[in-house]
Amino acid sequence: MAQPNLQSVAFPVLNDAQVAEFGRCADAVPKTYQDGETLVRAGEHDFRFYIVLSGEVEAIDPSGDEPKTITVHSRGRFTGDVSALAGSASFVTSIARGECQVLEITQEALRRALNRCPAISDIILQAFIARRQLLRDRANFTGLRVIGSRYSADTFRVRDFLARNRVLFTWIDVETDPHVHALLKEFGVTEADMPVVCCGHMLVKRNPSNRELADAVGIHRTLEQSVYDLAIVGAGPAGLAAAVYGASEGLSTVVLDRTAPGGQAGSSMRIENYLGFPRGITGAELTDRAMLQATKFGARLSVPVPGTRLEFENGYPILHTDGGETVTAKCLLIATGAEYRRLEAEGCAQYEGAGVYYAASPAEADICRGEDVVVVGGGNSAGQAAVFLSQHVRKVFLLIRGDDLYKNMSSYLVQRIEQTPSIELLCNTTVRRMEGNGHLSCIEITSSKTGEARTVPTSGVFSFIGAVPRTDWLPDEIERDPKGFVRTGPALSESTYWAPRRQPFLLETSHPGVFAAGDVRSGSAKRIAAAVGEGSMAIQLVHEYLKQM
Numbered sequence: 001m002a003q004p005n006l007q008s009v010a011f012p013v014l015n016d017a018q019v020a021e022f023g024r025c026a027d028a029v030p031k032t033y034q035d036g037e038t039l040v041r042a043g044e045h046d047f048r049f050y051i052v053l054s055g056e057v058e059a060i061d062p063s064g065d066e067p068k069t070i071t072v073h074s075r076g077r078f079t080g081d082v083s084a085l086a087g088s089a090s091f092v093t094s095i096a097r098g099e100c101q102v103l104e105i106t107q108e109a110l111r112r113a114l115n116r117c118p119a120i121s122d123i124i125l126q127a128f129i130a131r132r133q134l135l136r137d138r139a140n141f142t143g144l145r146v147i148g149s150r151y152s153a154d155t156f157r158v159r160d161f162l163a164r165n166r167v168l169f170t171w172i173d174v175e176t177d178p179h180v181h182a183l184l185k186e187f188g189v190t191e192a193d194m195p196v197v198c199c200g201h202m203l204v205k206r207n208p209s210n211r212e213l214a215d216a217v218g219i220h221r222t223l224e225q226s227v228y229d230l231a232i233v234g235a236g237p238a239g240l241a242a243a244v245y246g247a248s249e250g251l252s253t254v255v256l257d258r259t260a261p262g263g264q265a266g267s268s269m270r271i272e273n274y275l276g277f278p279r280g281i282t283g284a285e286l287t288d289r290a291m292l293q294a295t296k297f298g299a300r301l302s303v304p305v306p307g308t309r310l311e312f313e314n315g316y317p318i319l320h321t322d323g324g325e326t327v328t329a330k331c332l333l334i335a336t337g338a339e340y341r342r343l344e345a346e347g348c349a350q351y352e353g354a355g356v357y358y359a360a361s362p363a364e365a366d367i368c369r370g371e372d373v374v375v376v377g378g379g380n381s382a383g384q385a386a387v388f389l390s391q392h393v394r395k396v397f398l399l400i401r402g403d404d405l406y407k408n409m410s411s412y413l414v415q416r417i418e419q420t421p422s423i424e425l426l427c428n429t430t431v432r433r434m435e436g437n438g439h440l441s442c443i444e445i446t447s448s449k450t451g452e453a454r455t456v457p458t459s460g461v462f463s464f465i466g467a468v469p470r471t472d473w474l475p476d477e478i479e480r481d482p483k484g485f486v487r488t489g490p491a492l493s494e495s496t497y498w499a500p501r502r503q504p505f506l507l508e509t510s511h512p513g514v515f516a517a518g519d520v521r522s523g524s525a526k527r528i529a530a531a532v533g534e535g536s537m538a539i540q541l542v543h544e545y546l547k548q549m
């Protein structure tokens, strides 16, 4: 069957019956705009959604040097993309061309109507996803501009944060871009202000913290002070799955993440073993879809909001966050996953973000393009990183401590590595020392078999060794195993913390009403499908718990 092309999916035309039905479900009223009036301004948060009844609405990208027309919506077409549901800032300005009549719909009403009209919802959601994809693929789309040096850890942090949060941006490297001085002059900034973030002709922030950036682009949402049915800490696959099931089953649900939605899976460039995606899917795409699904059902998602402390009042969990906000909920799901251990090589800490990375995405690949890089680790994530990086760099050295790559890596990945001439496997090898001048330039590696040391010139070391659970924010009464993973259900049979007379539910921790799912849970499978399964299953147990409360 022929696939419809991305343009036609992105810009469908609703027929009169569909427009009338959707308008009814959203309780929308027609509104008239005169020629030149602005319906949505780029940078605006919580902007409205419009369906054109008559006349035209021009969608403009104002982010580059000159404003560019993206498309012109006429009768039956509608404005917006994924940010219309997420509440984040619009990338596009929409302006009436001629007198035009539209249905004006708030984000809340849009969500309501999408849930009431499934057939029209499919068309709109597919269009939202396709529009974001088209903007991403557009060679001349600028989005935000990040100006900074490839050698600066702060520039890397800002780029990484925007990329993980799916904010569209263009990076201008002060080391190589011929027009950078003119740009710096235009924005009135010097190299000491780097990195700077700009939009169109406006300076947005000088070296912003992640939180300042999140506020500026509208991805940090204030938390309501009411009691939620469910608070989810961590928006990786487990947390997002729980958010989709929780919100779709009528639980008031909030999901928080300390950096960005997607978790470890979000940084995967190709997931090939997740059911239903025979050709593979990128972590970014899987995350985009999951976020859209969760927000469509009304889950409230906010980043970057690290949970720092958990306490209990009248049996309710109260989560304290880094920004001083608190969240009270009847139930809480711990879905904070795991992260890779820091490499224990001399000098490593000073090159984090400036040559030492814990993910391999286009942001990192850009920095190391055409050079030699080192990937450390023998698991699937290291294998995926080596294969992905081999398409962008000159050579990948894959370092493992043992002598058999098949031991911890899926055989399909090992075979791919064996078939890639630009990947060289170095067994029984560890990194001893790192050197550079502000940015990593070489490492010393040693063989545990021969004791031989060797210097490898490299601008990038990618480490994927020994995942540790992110549980340092939890109180003692949430019982953990000796490695720090959260114990649940049957694993609590000898717990001194578990007080009720009933047995804990399968995913319930040593505190009633607090559940754990995904990689953070002791004994979990450490796979995307397993995390998604556990996050979904946790909701069933939350219902059980609420019933007997």
Ligand SMILES: Cc1cc2nc3c(=O)[nH]c(=O)nc-3n(C[C@H](O)[C@H](O)[C@H](O)COP(=O)(O)OP(=O)(O)OC[C@H]3O[C@@H](n4cnc5c(N)ncnc54)[C@H](O)[C@@H]3O)c2cc1C
Binding pocket: 233, 234, 235, 236, 237, 238, 239, 256, 257, 258, 259, 260, 261, 262, 263, 264, 265, 266, 267, 268, 269, 270, 271, 272, 273, 274, 305, 306, 307, 308, 335, 336, 337, 338, 339, 359, 360, 380, 381, 382, 384, 470, 473, 517, 518, 519, 520, 526, 527, 528, 529, 531
């Ligand atoms: C590069 C890479 C490739 C992978 N590829 C595959 C694959 O192909 N197939 C497969 O099955 N598995 C793969 N995995 C493993 C898979 O990604 C994990 O098993 C899965 O992501 C676990 O999901 P999770 O939701 O439990 O935890 P995580 O994905 O670890 O997500 C946890 C989330 O919690 C957030 N968080 C942590 N602490 C806090 C806090 N205090 N407050 C708020 N938020 C917090 C984190 O920022 C993170 O977003 C891969 C892993 C990596 C790193």
